[in-house]
Amino acid sequence: MRPAAARCHHQHRPHRGSRRHRPAGPAGTIAQPGAAAQPRRLPRQARRKSAVSNHLAIANVTAAIGQIAHGAAQGAVGGVGIRYGRPNATDTGGRVNVYLYQIVPNAALRNADLPTRSGTGGLAGRPTAALDLHYLVSFYGNAQLFEPDRMAGAVVRDLHARPVLDAATLANAVASNAASLTGSNLGQTLERVTLTPMSLTIDDMSRLWSLFTQAPHTLSVAYRAGVVLIDALESGPAPAPVLRRGDDGRGVLTSIDRTPRLTTAWVGFAASVDRQPPLPSLPVAMPGTLLRIAGTDLDGERLDLHFVHPRRADRSLTIAAADRSASEIRLAIPDDGADWAAGLYAVTAEVVRDGTLLRAPLWPLVLAPRVTGLSPNPAGPAGGSVAITVTTAPIVLATQAASLRAGPITVAAEPRGLDSDPLVFILDPAPVLAGALVRLTVDGAESLPVVIDAVSGDFAFDDGQRLTIA
Numbered sequence: 001m002r003p004a005a006a007r008c009h010h011q012h013r014p015h016r017g018s019r020r021h022r023p024a025g026p027a028g029t030i031a032q033p034g035a036a037a038q039p040r041r042l043p044r045q046a047r048r049k050s051a052v053s054n055h056l057a058i059a060n061v062t063a064a065i066g067q068i069a070h071g072a073a074q075g076a077v078g079g080v081g082i083r084y085g086r087p088n089a090t091d092t093g094g095r096v097n098v099y100l101y102q103i104v105p106n107a108a109l110r111n112a113d114l115p116t117r118s119g120t121g122g123l124a125g126r127p128t129a130a131l132d133l134h135y136l137v138s139f140y141g142n143a144q145l146f147e148p149d150r151m152a153g154a155v156v157r158d159l160h161a162r163p164v165l166d167a168a169t170l171a172n173a174v175a176s177n178a179a180s181l182t183g184s185n186l187g188q189t190l191e192r193v194t195l196t197p198m199s200l201t202i203d204d205m206s207r208l209w210s211l212f213t214q215a216p217h218t219l220s221v222a223y224r225a226g227v228v229l230i231d232a233l234e235s236g237p238a239p240a241p242v243l244r245r246g247d248d249g250r251g252v253l254t255s256i257d258r259t260p261r262l263t264t265a266w267v268g269f270a271a272s273v274d275r276q277p278p279l280p281s282l283p284v285a286m287p288g289t290l291l292r293i294a295g296t297d298l299d300g301e302r303l304d305l306h307f308v309h310p311r312r313a314d315r316s317l318t319i320a321a322a323d324r325s326a327s328e329i330r331l332a333i334p335d336d337g338a339d340w341a342a343g344l345y346a347v348t349a350e351v352v353r354d355g356t357l358l359r360a361p362l363w364p365l366v367l368a369p370r371v372t373g374l375s376p377n378p379a380g381p382a383g384g385s386v387a388i389t390v391t392t393a394p395i396v397l398a399t400q401a402a403s404l405r406a407g408p409i410t411v412a413a414e415p416r417g418l419d420s421d422p423l424v425f426i427l428d429p430a431p432v433l434a435g436a437l438v439r440l441t442v443d444g445a446e447s448l449p450v451v452i453d454a455v456s457g458d459f460a461f462d463d464g465q466r467l468t469i470a
Helices: 004-011 057-076 147-161 167-176 202-210
Strands: 081-084 095-105 128-140 193-198 220-231 261-269 289-296 302-309 312-318 328-332 343-353 356-359 363-367 370-375 386-393 402-406 409-412 423-427 433-442 450-452 459-461 466-469
Touching: 057 081, 057 095, 057 128, 057 147, 057 167, 057 220, 128 147, 147 193, 147 220, 261 343, 261 363, 302 328, 370 433, 386 402, 386 433, 402 423, 409 423
Parallel strands: 081 095
Antiparallel strands: 095 128, 128 220, 193 220, 261 289, 289 328, 302 312, 302 343, 343 356, 343 363, 370 386, 386 423, 402 409, 402 433, 433 466, 450 459
């Protein structure tokens, strides 16, 4: 098996194609599905960019790093020179030294092109070497004037700001060293070389500088440049052209996911449906409201909505063709809320399309209670114990948690044995209220004391949900 890192790398580099080569058949072979030798694509004679580079890539990277480091050091300390190679005892004065001290295989891509030869030993694909380059950049100058420190700061700054060797940087390095680097195509490759600072321990530095006999230690920084891909000179045989793809030359068959989905909903009153400009959506649904549920891929011969509530039997509604489209479902909740319950519903849509049943993922819908009556109202006396009976749509089940907020206090409902038992709240002591709006909360869903004003067509508070205690 390939290393995981190698597989992931090729997923992001489709231009390289598959490296799992098959023996090429004779030219003009008709490609059949499942055949042992099956050409995959027409050969491309010319490419805008090369996938990998030639043998000059390493020198091109070294020259580019040196050019960036030299320019940065020149800006910090005037009259600075540049030198390539291992540090030596003669390095004095203002100078930056760039030394490629190690070349290692890139761990992620070292086996990405295997196998490169067939079972007979013939070349199946062009071998590619994936390398990481380790550099030591050293600084020489007058320590009393902090020249090495100033150069190091400037070089680290610029290498951090330009961590990727782009085509222009590599081309400038070639132009500055035309006698040695002409012909380098590293700047035309798709894989860019990235510079990463390396953290060398004291032991690492000691071992590294012990290799430089008679060269005293000086201020230095280490960088890794990678990945550098170098192609071999020889290449594998060209695949035969494809004359037919699949049965009857119909090509690849694809199936697009068209699973129905419910996304958002607009909730409003029937009296505000045709209002212009439209009113904003209510935050929750209530009995007597209309829902316009938006979604995707809702078209089909039949559409059913299923409502699941933890305290009620599941409900299923078949949506008429006139009340739905591919992107919207229109639904009205009855005024009395019969067979409904306040709280959170899990809603899903089932679409029958071309004889196939498709089910949408679950979608949440909060149904809030609507207060339809408060008795007695007005009530009293304030400061004493007052029992308020609340009627709602839908009815509050005996197993549901309910609370009433009236002015500054919130009280829980009195225990009930049956769903038909009255919903009573005892305010003790009762506050003084003068037409205060009440809010009823059932299983976390809070009522909205709003209606549509018959004159303005806008939202207005519902006077039927106001409580007075004197």
